[in-house]
Amino acid sequence: MSQDTSTRELEESAEADVAAPPSPVARRLLRLPRLRPRLATWRTRHPSAARALSVTLTVLAALLVQVALEMPNTQAGLRPAAFVRLPAEAIIGAVVLLHLPRRPRIAAAALAGALVGWLAVLDMLDIGFKEYLGRPFNMILDWGLFDDARSYVADSLGGTVALLLTVGAIALVVLLVVLVSLSAVRLGSVLVRHRARATRGVLIAGTVWITCAAFGLQIAGGPLATRHAATVAEAQARTVRDTLRDEAAFGKEARVDAFGNTPPAQLVPDLRGKDVIFTFIESYGRSAIEDPVMAPGVDRTLTASTQALAKAGFHAKSGWLTSATYGGGSWLGHSTFMSGLWISNQQRYRTVMASDHLSLTKVFAKTGAWDTVGVMPGVVKAWPEQEYYGLDKVYNAFQLGYHGPKFSWSTMPDQFALQQFQQREHGRKRDRPLMSEIILTSSHQPWAPVPRMVGWDQLGDGKVYDAIEKAGKKSADVIADSTASREEYGKSIQYSVTALTQWLQRYGTDDTVLVFLGDHQPIARVSGNHASRDVPVSIVAKDPKVLQKISGWGWTDGLRPAHTAPVWKMSAFRDRFLTAYGSVPHPSGR
Numbered sequence: 006m007s008q009d010t011s012t013r014e015l016e017e018s019a020e021a022d023v024a025a026p027p028s029p030v031a032r033r034l035l036r037l038p039r040l041r042p043r044l045a046t047w048r049t050r051h052p053s054a055a056r057a058l059s060v061t062l063t064v065l066a067a068l069l070v071q072v073a074l075e076m077p078n079t080q081a082g083l084r085p086a087a088f089v090r091l092p093a094e095a096i097i098g099a100v101v102l103l104h105l106p107r108r109p110r111i112a113a114a115a116l117a118g119a120l121v122g123w124l125a126v127l128d129m130l131d132i133g134f135k136e137y138l139g140r141p142f143n144m145i146l147d148w149g150l151f152d153d154a155r156s157y158v159a160d161s162l163g164g165t166v167a168l169l170l171t172v173g174a175i176a177l178v179v180l181l182v183v184l185v186s187l188s189a190v191r192l193g194s195v196l197v198r199h200r201a202r203a204t205r206g207v208l209i210a211g212t213v214w215i216t217c218a219a220f221g222l223q224i225a226g227g228p229l230a231t232r233h234a235a236t237v238a239e240a241q242a243r244t245v246r247d248t249l250r251d252e253a254a255f256g257k258e259a260r261v262d263a264f265g266n267t268p269p270a271q272l273v274p275d276l277r278g279k280d281v282i283f284t285f286i287e288s289y290g291r292s293a294i295e296d297p298v299m300a301p302g303v304d305r306t307l308t309a310s311t312q313a314l315a316k317a318g319f320h321a322k323s324g325w326l327t328s329a330t331y332g333g334g335s336w337l338g339h340s341t342f343m344s345g346l347w348i349s350n351q352q353r354y355r356t357v358m359a360s361d362h363l364s365l366t367k368v369f370a371k372t373g374a375w376d377t378v379g380v381m382p383g384v385v386k387a388w389p390e391q392e393y394y395g396l397d398k399v400y401n402a403f404q405l406g407y408h409g410p411k412f413s414w415s416t417m418p419d420q421f422a423l424q425q426f427q428q429r430e431h432g433r434k435r436d437r438p439l440m441s442e443i444i445l446t447s448s449h450q451p452w453a454p455v456p457r458m459v460g461w462d463q464l465g466d467g468k469v470y471d472a473i474e475k476a477g478k479k480s481a482d483v484i485a486d487s488t489a490s491r492e493e494y495g496k497s498i499q500y501s502v503t504a505l506t507q508w509l510q511r512y513g514t515d516d517t518v519l520v521f522l523g524d525h526q527p528i529a530r531v532s533g534n535h536a537s538r539d540v541p542v543s544i545v546a547k548d549p550k551v552l553q554k555i556s557g558w559g560w561t562d563g564l565r566p567a568h569t570a571p572v573w574k575m576s577a578f579r580d581r582f583l584t585a586y587g588s589v590p591h592p593s594g595r
Contacts, residue, residue: 063195066188073121073185074234078131086225091214093232099207102193110193118189122182124237137528139331144241145248146351160414161451161480255353259346259360263580265593269372275587277374281518284443285339286501289523291539292532299495306499310506311563317510322552323543323566326575328525331538338524345579358393365579367395369440378430380443382422409467410474415446418456420504424464427512448501452493453483455500487530494531519545541566554585
């Protein structure tokens with residue numbers, strides 16, 4: 006091809022491009038500049054309406070920024086008085102914007118507004134996490150919990166509601182950050198247009214702020230002069246720093262194990278030949294036993310169960326453990342109890358799951374003297390933690406043969422899970438005793454509908470529960486009602502305890518040793534805003550020597566621990582239990 010031919014083709018192509026009609030997108034973009042004259046014309050024709058609209062937008066922008074700056078991070082703080090304070094950040098921001106050129110001012114206002122909007126989002130997340138988990142939101146570790154929250158809502162209220170809430174929550178976050186950013190830009194422009202009056206106003210506001218702070222003036226029990234957004238930002242920065250430091254420190258802690266090098270023959274020699282069962286009852290907390298609304302029914306169940314077990318030859322001792330989690334995050338309580346380490350966040354959980362630190366269940370596997378099995382009706386996906394816990398086999402929600410209805414979040418009633426455990430594992434003849442870990446889920450929130458006991462010989466494949474589930478209360482009727490939640494929670498604990506103790510009466514042997522406990526307290530809406538993190542723990546056995554080994558613990562006889570019974574951190578149980586039953590410490594990692 007010659008150079009002339011190439012040149013002609015390029016020219017023809019360029020002419021064609023010029024002649025081609027603009028695309029729809031291009032046409033819309035070309036129209037945008039034409040809007041300005043139209044707006045100017047409208048303002049000229051309707052000056053009063055234009056002025057009113059401008060003032061309204063400015064007032065709304067100021068209110069939005071004020072609300073974002075003063076957004077409380079506790080539910081109790083959500084009251085009108087919290088938003089009528091004088092924020093130092095607004096005064097400082099106004100000073101900065103008044104002294105910046107146009108483009109840097111717009112950029113600074115947009116960035117600061119987006120930051121303030123994001124801090125307000127973090128405040129709202131803190132409210133939710135404190136309400137449900139008894140702790141603030143961790144910006145480093147807690148993002149993975151939102152998928153669990155979506156699944157919980159889907160199980161409780163349906164997939165459509167979960168989808169709408171998810172989309173709505175994302176839209177709210179984006180909209181809030183964008184609107185606060187745009188509001189800050191608008192306020193910056195207004196300040197500059199009225200520079201003289203704005204400068205005087207900022208000086209007066211600064212003087213008032215300093216005066217209020219110096220004299221400690223208050224409104225509705227809180228300071229009039231605040232720096233709330235700055236305090237939130239500082240707290241988040243500290244959380245990030247402490248989380249990163251904790252990750253490194255806990256890694257070193259997890260490498261140290263008092264029984265890490267103990268020979269198999271020196272691990273739990275006093276339990277040889279026993280079928281040992283560790284059972285967690287979901288959300289079984291101290292409030293169930295001591296709260297005036299829930300306690301009467303739960304206490305009657307514990308008393309009746311203690312008496313029924315005694316008739317069957319079983320006796321129990323009970324105490325209190327302080328859980329590493331509250332309101333949710335059951336796996337943190339499970340891993341704390343089993344590992345003897347304080348697993349209070351997701352990073353610690355991941356660290357210990359990847360470590361060689363000996364879990365209580367893996368102790369039995371290490372001896373080679375027990376078969377080990379897990380019954381996990383709440384597990385609905387791959388569960389790699391099986392290796393850490395040393396379980397030869399795990400039955401998840403799909404492997405227990407259940408064909409009945411779900412009871413909200415719980416995939417099956419506890420009685421059915423226990424019956425399947427009996428048929429598939431505990432009731433089989435075997436060459437070695439059995440060590441089992443069982444997670445009972447019927448007392449998982451939202452506590453509606455609650456199953457009821459069925460004849461043990463009538464359980465079949467679970468279809469017997471169809472009518473029971475339909476007759477029960479609906480999750481939507483309970484989930485937002487604090488009184489109803491407390492009542493149904495108490496009933497769910499009664500059901501779980503009854504199912505477990507009836508199973509033991511029916512199928513327990515002279516060699517059965519049952520250790521059962523709660524993994525955490527229920528959410529604050531049920532347990533109260535100032536509830537402890539304590540959960541009950543019981544050891545039940547027929548062989549009197551089993552309970553004699555823990556006679557020095559000071560635990561209460563029976564299934565109901567006394568109010569004054571000893572309280573240990575949950576992480577202390579593993580070493581005390583191993584020592585009580587003859588294990589000899591041989592530390593590792595030091």
